[in-house]
Amino acid sequence: MELPIVTVNDLHKTYDDEEAVRGVSFQIAKGEIFGLLGPNGAGKTTTISMLTGLLEPTSGSVKMNGEDLTSNSNGLKSKIGFVPQELALYPTLSAYDNLIFFGRIYNLNGKVLKERVAEVLEIVGLTDRAKDRIDTYSGGMKRRINIAAGLLHQPEILFLDEPTVGVDPQSRNAIFESVGKLNRAGLTILYTTHYMEEADRLCNRVAIVDQGKIIALDTPNSLIRSMGGGLLKVGLLNGKLKSVQKESLKLSTIKDIQVQENQLIIRTTRAQEALVSVLEITSKLDATVTSLEILEPNLETVFIHLTGSKLRD
Numbered sequence: 001m002e003l004p005i006v007t008v009n010d011l012h013k014t015y016d017d018e019e020a021v022r023g024v025s026f027q028i029a030k031g032e033i034f035g036l037l038g039p040n041g042a043g044k045t046t047t048i049s050m051l052t053g054l055l056e057p058t059s060g061s062v063k064m065n066g067e068d069l070t071s072n073s074n075g076l077k078s079k080i081g082f083v084p085q086e087l088a089l090y091p092t093l094s095a096y097d098n099l100i101f102f103g104r105i106y107n108l109n110g111k112v113l114k115e116r117v118a119e120v121l122e123i124v125g126l127t128d129r130a131k132d133r134i135d136t137y138s139g140g141m142k143r144r145i146n147i148a149a150g151l152l153h154q155p156e157i158l159f160l161d162e163p164t165v166g167v168d169p170q171s172r173n174a175i176f177e178s179v180g181k182l183n184r185a186g187l188t189i190l191y192t193t194h195y196m197e198e199a200d201r202l203c204n205r206v207a208i209v210d211q212g213k214i215i216a217l218d219t220p221n222s223l224i225r226s227m228g229g230g231l232l233k234v235g236l237l238n239g240k241l242k243s244v245q246k247e248s249l250k251l252s253t254i255k256d257i258q259v260q261e262n263q264l265i266i267r268t269t270r271a272q273e274a275l276v277s278v279l280e281i282t283s284k285l286d287a288t289v290t291s292l293e294i295l296e297p298n299l300e301t302v303f304i305h306l307t308g309s310k311l312r313d
């Protein structure tokens with residue numbers, strides 16, 4: 001097997017007394033789009049900061065192409081493109097001049113720099129706006145210039161931290177297109193998001209993260225398939241949870257049931273059929289149903305099944 005471009009082993013990060021990342025391990029293969037999907041505070045930015053060498057791990061290791069990121073950082077960092085959640089652009093300068101400025105930081109100069117700026121503007125679809133001042137850009141267009149800046153030095157791997165948050169639909173589509181095009185041209189991408197639709201659509205593999213840990217890691221299709229025919233969430237008055245769970249587990253349409261607070265989270269083979277049977281059971285046991293929800297199998301359902309909560313409120 002080809003050496004993974006990134007190998008993360010048992011990564012931990014503690015801020016003061018808070019453990020933001022608690023033992024994360026995964027590998028990213030060359031040429032893949034690898035997703036970190038998780039809610040606010042899951043530890044995505046902290047993880048990406050350690051992977052790009054901006055933040056020292058409390059323990060654990062990050063290897064790029066088999067080399068330790070901490071010990072030989074300069075050579076390795078030139079292979080990394082990083083687009084943070086927020087990046088300062090000069091508002092009174094044009095997009096073109098901003099990119100020239102960032103290119104010089106990467107030691108690009110002269111004709112090579114100008115050509116490269118033209119190329120990255122083309123990639124993010126903003127060539128015709130290049131001479132306009134940044135303060136005339138929408139939030140989404142600024143985000144696309146951030147991505148362009150991260151591409152100037154032709155990295156081997158691009159880290160994108162929630163690139164579509166707060167972005168208008170037009171720029172969101174432009175970002176999806178750029179990501180797809182770059183990946184088809186051979187670029188490896190790590191993409192963090194709390195939108196399950198994006199993880200599903202863009203990523204070859206997805207690590208679902210919550211509270212500093214990876215709780216599931218697979219292709220979107222396999223993760224979704226593991227949900228079978230979808231979830232039922234049945235709220236019950238306390239006291240009947242256990243008995244309804246026990247009876248329901250006898251049904252062939254039910255794979256497993258978790259009890260979370262006052263709800264049963266039921267993984268089914270066929271949600272509609274299972275629902276009818278569960279309601280027969282609640283009525284037989286004289287249990288009061290306080291809420292009822294059928295959830296289609298998708299990455300959000302995987303998250304709910306594993307944590308009991310939603311990715312977003």
Ligand SMILES: Nc1ncnc2c1ncn2[C@@H]1O[C@H](COP(=O)(O)OP(=O)(O)OP(=O)(O)O)[C@@H](O)[C@H]1O
Pocket residue numbers: 015016018019020038039040041042043044045046047194
């Ligand atoms: N510099 C810091 N000092 C102290 N605590 C921090 C710091 N940065 C992050 N944290 C805490 O670490 C946890 C993980 O934060 P992180 O920013 O990595 O999450 P995230 O998944 O990127 O969230 P978001 O979706 O909101 O960007 C949070 O509880 C956060 O409050």
Ligand SMILES: [Mg+2]
Pocket residue numbers: 044045046085161162
């Ligand atoms: Mg973040």
